[in-house]
Amino acid sequence: MKRALIGGYGFVGEALAPLLVEHGFDVWAIRRRPCATPPGVTLVTGCLTDPATYDALPGPIDCAVYMASAGGHDDRAYRDAYVDGLGAFLTRLHEKARPPRRVLFTSSTGVYGQTGGEWVDEDSPVDTDYFAGEHLIEGERLVQGRPNGTVMRLGGLYGPGRTRLIDMVRRGEAVTPPPPPRYINLIHRDDAAGVIAHALALDAPQTCYLGVDCEPVSRQDLYGWTARALGVPEPLETAEDDGWPSRRRTTNKRCDNRRLLASGYRFRHPTFREGYAALLTLADPG
Ligand SMILES: NC(=O)c1ccc[n+]([C@@H]2O[C@H](COP(=O)([O-])OP(=O)(O)OC[C@H]3O[C@@H](n4cnc5c(N)ncnc54)[C@H](OP(=O)(O)O)[C@@H]3O)[C@@H](O)[C@H]2O)c1
Numbered sequence: 498m499k500r501a502l503i504g505g506y507g508f509v510g511e512a513l514a515p516l517l518v519e520h521g522f523d524v525w526a527i528r529r530r531p532c533a534t535p536p537g538v539t540l541v542t543g544c545l546t547d548p549a550t551y552d553a554l555p556g557p558i559d560c561a562v563y564m565a566s567a568g569g570h571d572d573r574a575y576r577d578a579y580v581d582g583l584g585a586f587l588t589r590l591h592e593k594a595r596p597p598r599r600v601l602f603t604s605s606t607g608v609y610g611q612t613g614g615e616w617v618d619e620d621s622p623v624d625t626d627y628f629a630g631e632h633l634i635e636g637e638r639l640v641q642g643r644p645n646g647t648v649m650r651l652g653g654l655y656g657p658g659r660t661r662l663i664d665m666v667r668r669g670e671a672v673t674p675p676p677p678p679r680y681i682n683l684i685h686r687d688d689a690a691g692v693i694a695h696a697l698a699l700d701a702p703q704t705c706y707l708g709v710d711c712e713p714v715s716r717q718d719l720y721g722w723t724a725r726a727l728g729v730p731e732p733l734e735t736a737e738d739d740g741w742p743s744r745r746r747t748t749n750k751r752c753d754n755r756r757l758l759a760s761g762y763r764f765r766h767p768t769f770r771e772g773y774a775a776l777l778t779l780a781d782p783g
Contacts, residue, residue, distance in 0.1 A: 498521070498522070498523045499521055499522045499523070499559045499560070500522060500523045500524075500525065500555065500556075500557065500558050500559050500560075501517045501522040501523070501524050501525070501558070501559060501560040501561070501562070501697075502524075502525045502526070502527070502554065502558045502560070502561045502562070502590070502597075503517075503524065503525070503526040503527070503562050503564060504526075504527050504545050504561065504562065504563045504564065504565060504582075504586045505527070505528065505545065505563060505564040505565030505566065506526035506527060506528040506532070506534075506540065506564075507528065507564070507565075507566065508654060508656070508658075508659060508686060509564055509603070509651075509654065509686055509689045509690055509693070510526060510528075510562075510564055512656075512686050512687055512689070512690035513562065513564075513689075513690040513693055513694060514526060514534070514535065514537075514538045515535055515537075515538075516690055516691065516694040517560075517694060517697075518535070518536070518537035518538065520694060520697075520698065522537075522559070522560065523537065523539075523555075524537055524538045524539070525538075525539050525540075525541060525554055525555070525558070526538055526539070526540050526541070527540075527541045527542075527543060527545055527550060528540065528542065529542060529543065529544055530542065541553045541554065545563075545565055545582045545585060545586055546577075546581060546582050546585045548585075548589060551589040551590075556593075556594075557593060557594065557595040557597075558590055558593070558597045559597060559598050559599065560597060560598065560599040560600075560601070560697050561586070561590050561597040561599070561600045561601070562600075562601045562602075562603070562693060562697070563582075563583050563586050563587075563600070563601070563602045563603070563640070564602075564603040564693075565578050565582055565583075566578060567579065570629075571628070572628040572632075575628055575629055575631075575632040575633070576628075576632050578632075579604075579632045579633050579635070579636035580632050580635050580636055580639070583602060583636045583639055583640070584639055587600065587639055587640070587643065591643070596643075596644075598645060599645050599647070599697055599702075600640055600643050600645065600646045600647070601640070601646075601647045601648070601649060601693060601696060601697060602636060602637065602639075602640040602646075602647075602648050602649070603649050603651050603689075603693070603708075604633045604634075604636065604637050604648050604649065604650045604651070605629070605633055605650055605651055605652075606650050606651065606652045606653075606682050606707065606709060606750075606752050607629045607630065607633065607748075608623040608624065608629070608630045608633050608634055608637075608650060609621065609622075609623055609624060609630075609748065609750050609752075610623070610624025610626070610627060610630060610748055611748065611749065611750040612747055612748055612749050612750075613749060613750075614677060614678060614679075614680055614749045614750065614751060615750055615751065616750070616751045616752075616753050617707075617750045617751070617752055617753065618707060618752075618753040618755070618756065619650075619703070619705040619706065619707055619756055637705070641704045641705070645702065646704065647696050647697075647702045647703070647704060647705070647706070648704060648705045648706070649692060649693055649696060649705075649706050649708040650705065650706070650707050650708060650709075650752075651684055651689055651708040651709070652681075652682035652683050652684045652707075652708065652709035652710070652752060653681055653682060653683045653684070654683075654684060654685075654686055654689055655683060655684075655685060655686065655769075655772065655773075655776075656685050656686030656687060656772070656776070657686070657776065659686065660776055662719065662720075662723070663723055663727075663773065663776065663777070666720055666723045666724050666727060666729065666732060667727050667729060669729065669730065669732075671720050671732040672732050672733060672734070672735045673716065673717050673720050673721075673731070673732045673733065673734045673735070674716055674717065674734070674735075674736070675734055675735075675736050676717075677749075678715035678716075678717060678718070678749075679715055679716045679717070679749050680713040680714065680715055680716075680749055680750060680751050681713065681714060681715075681716060681719065682709040682710075682713045682750070682751065682752040683709065683710055683714070683769050683772070684708055684709050684710050685710070685765065685766040685771075685772035685775075687765055687766070688708075688710065688764050688765055688766055688772075689708060691762065691764075691765065692706065692708045692757060692762055693708075695757075695760070695761070695762045696760070699760060699761075702760075703756065703760075706754075706756055706757050706760070707752045707753065707754050707756065707757065708754075708757065709752040709754050710754065710764055710766060710767055710768055710769065710772070711754060711758070711764060711767040711768055712767070712768040712769070713750075713751035713752060714768070714769050717734075719769060720732045722769075722770065722773070723773060726773065726774070726777055727777065
């Protein structure tokens, strides 16, 4: 039986694991805190940087996915998660008699520093002057240096239990930024899991994909649509600090997912409208 390992079993990992079981994998997952797992998934509790954690794993791993997240938004946390943690993961797995046939790392669209709302794709310049881009790109290179190493640059994740923007609008806490449009690039958790499983199943994957849905949306449009869907007042426009991290307020780009679509992936939630409607259990209000 093929075996898959998920390093960093959390929001997306919990959706990915059953897909991999469906694809015929015996799935193993690593995280520090214990949690329940569905049939076909075995949890190893331990730190990804601790060599002893890997002693609990069975024989060869066919596909390994590194999807730990940083414990904070700072230089140290990003280096720990995306360089040191990922480096330890790769080293341990490649010490095994048979290294994984596939390795995938969930990077982020946060590697881009564009500010003018321009379209970006996998070949666009990245911003390594900022710590997030610096460490994510270093991690990407570690993975791309391995045979069949693939990077999935995920956009902003949302889904069941992760509804921060919807909740802000519902509570009247969201504020709409003034023009120009300030784009965000989203992906529903189920599609994030879907694109990872899809990339692992490709015969000849590319080294990088943008894991975002089919329609970058401006915060202005997202908030307006959500308010109408919820039947609450639309957020007012203001230039004041609205609680978004300063970096997220200044970067502004539209991520192009055509490489992923060309590889054959079909989205369950092609835009935030389907994804949010599923969460709100509402029809699209138009
Ligand atoms: N959130 C976003 O919008 C976004 C955007 C782009 C990319 N991404 C990336 O997408 C991936 C999946 O995100 P997610 O939302 O599923 O993350 P998540 O819910 O935070 O899950 C990650 C899991 O990794 C485990 N973990 C973290 N450090 C660990 C360590 N040192 N050793 C063992 N386990 C560790 C955590 O569990 P324990 O604490 O129990 O160990 C956590 O459950 C991450 O790589 C993230 O950086 C996220």
